[in-house]
Amino acid sequence: MALSTVPLGRTGTTVSSISFGTWRFGRETDTGDLEVDEDRAHDLLDAYADHGGNFIDTADMYGDGRSEDWIGNWLSKRDREDFVVASKIYWPTREDDPNGRGIGRKHLRRQIDLMLDRLGTDYLDVLYCHRFDDQTPPEEFMRTLDGFVRDGKVNYLGASTFEPNAWEVARANEIAAREGYEPFTVAQPRYNLVNREVEYDYVEMCETYDVGICPWSPLAGGFLTGKYDREGDMPEGTRGSESSQFAERYLSEANFDALDVVREVAEEVEASPAQVSLAYLMAHPQVTAPIVGARTVDQLEENLAADDIDLSEGQFERLAESKESPTLV
Template identity: 60%
Template structure:
């Protein structure tokens, strides 16, 4: 382990009102086993073990996955890795929603049949009796909130799930509020963890969404904290993005990030990074960790070196003025509930 890693020891923060603590940076594993546009595996099983080891060696204890990542291989690899670990020391979160069987419409969504079928297979792949947090990966408008919450409550009562979360529901926070109201009325387990997209560019959760989470003491664990790599400094105004690259093929990436407004935000990010003698990626993560209402960002990495780079964000102490300048770099207002 190099000297930059030996100085890192992740702290724990409270995971909303769940009563448990989470690492201040959570580790996202969506690249494990993912097939790229060229047919290659983005992160192999051996590389996954190296990344998990590096995260754990830095004191990281929160691992985020989903049953569709790598076609299920991601959970299998995490399960095999956990065989050599003390399972109780780790918080494992997974997600259910996307279709898993071709030609079977009931293998998608959050209907009772699908959830009950998939939870057992998810646990088998992870080689564990329970997950600490189970997220719905998206909102399913075809399943009633009452059926959803009753089914999820059954998983909690059976001990297979400890806490419930909702991922990527930025425009639908009101649906979470309604579902939690139903759960409270029935005496069922509510959602206690939210997982939205949030970074210096994607600011749509500011306003009522974050206020709702704060008022209800819900944990907020943002994904895409580096805006799909844009905030690492790998792009500039004059650069032509190759059409064969993921960024070049994504119209949303180009429309959201490769704009003058986004580059203006990056200019401020670069200035602050120079002031604290750090990198744009670390400062972008540090900004999120300084934001009121944010519990713990979810970081990902292709290599151990990238992971080390991200983990060093915990060592950056931004001033009130620096946080303000970064926050005001993109014009608002933002409101999405």
Template identity: 40%
Template sequence: MKYKLLGRSGLKVSELCLGTMGFGTEGGWGADKDISFKIMDDFANAGGNFLDTANIYKLGTSEKIIGEYLSNQDRDYFVLATKYTLKDNTTNPNASGNNRKNMMRSVEESLKRLKTDFIDVLYLHIWDDVTPIDEVLRGLDDLIRQGKVNYAAISDTPAWVVAKGNTLAELMGWSQFIALQVEYSLIQRTPERELIPMAKHFGMTVTPWAPLAGGALTGKYLRGEQGRIKAESVRRDENSEKITKVVIEIADELGVTPAHVALKWTMQQGFSCIPIVGATKVEQLHDNLKTVDVKLSDDQLKRLDEVSAIKLGFPGDFLKEEAVRTNSFGGFYDRVEKR
């Protein structure tokens, strides 16, 4: 794999990120320790170094498996990302949320499970709409100054909150968010309204979760296969089926799988984007790794963009339509496009 810089940093990460939410067998599904080790081995042998986990994945088992694996590996080769926010115990009222107390507690617990002295990238997992963003940024910066975390990142948070946070961090001399993790795929393009433009402005790398839309873009629902969780049914409607059929058509043209097409689409959108590919089976990983050798043509990208297009809403559609209709900006947009 090739390596990319993560956001506005010098941190080099592989062009695919390995998602480890399925490491552990709690809940009756997932990969056991031996299979998880094999998946990480093969990912590293393919040049992969970017691992994504969270304190709550498999009730902490995901971090424990990674920690045991890394204790016998070159720790510095891997770029390890984890998250805090969601409740991982019931010991106290502050065992969840974005607050500093939970942040510090969660990080200490993650360090123990991961058997490491530092976390490369720490994500705020989901915005709690309670904690002030300056409390979050100051806490993350303190962890970075202590050497327990190298970089700060954020997930599942409104664009205006992230923008305020990075602007405040720049003003105060604190560490800024370098990556943004959101759901993004051909079936879920709503981040293009606010989140992705914001990420581009601040030079943040987007790390999409569910880039295959819970498997919908592989065509498994069209084949009559059932999803693991009922929530995946929201990705099974007439529109998603129409999009998936085009994905399958292009996959047939290229002689690859639909998953390769869907993943590569996120990587060819003109901004820094590293999709998170989960795997609970070695064969799944091997198939996902082939994505790096796929190249979508301009025509294929156009067909995918057209079939999955969304309305930007106000003010996005209004500004675009008004500029075209009235030439209000003196042809400025036309000149930018030509450049």
């Protein structure tokens, strides 16, 4: 099975219909172990590439830089031009440095060179601002980011986790239009069948400004895989068993009602709940490519198989209506 390809938002770049997220690479668990070490990271990247995947998502803070390092080591044995690499910038990189975080010019200029060095590449295909920085005027960071594009260090700009403040992206893009800067053309909000906050105004904003959406957490932290039940049982080794916030966020009656619809559709198309949840996003007209992570090759391959699922219009509508979209109160 080879993944299909889609346009990256309104850009001229083509990407795989499912992006591979590497936030687990080099991440330390509570016991001090690495959730995914470099050998397994390379196995996962090999499996993704073997299935035709080309859209790799990382961040400068994943694994304290190890994720970018390991991707760079892997890319050194491949043709860099075969892949679309996205990374993110914002979080502190030097705890004692007040300028070692955010998206101010000083931090952006320092970090972009470190990121490129770790990845072993001359450029990023997409650079996301990982968070909005209310300490930096948007005129400053948009001008600085535009300079990266002009210098050939970055191809496209993205906004990650700005939701639900759609106006922040809109204001930045209005400044870019006024000044002739490169705008945000890709957004990376949390979006899945039970986390629907972006449907209030963020999705509409993206449509208005021609911004493609690459959702993170498309499986709601594993909730949409169907491994949890209404009794609140937490399977060992899952995020639910490790996070005290998981039950409060996901184990609600409304979410289980939505999951029931996912399970019904999964049975109809002979697929897993996870595959149906991903297929829904892939069929969404405003979504470019959901970002999936995995601990094992088997998990990754199950997720990638969602590319083969064709939902009927009726099934898509049932899933869309499985949980009420948020409205202004």
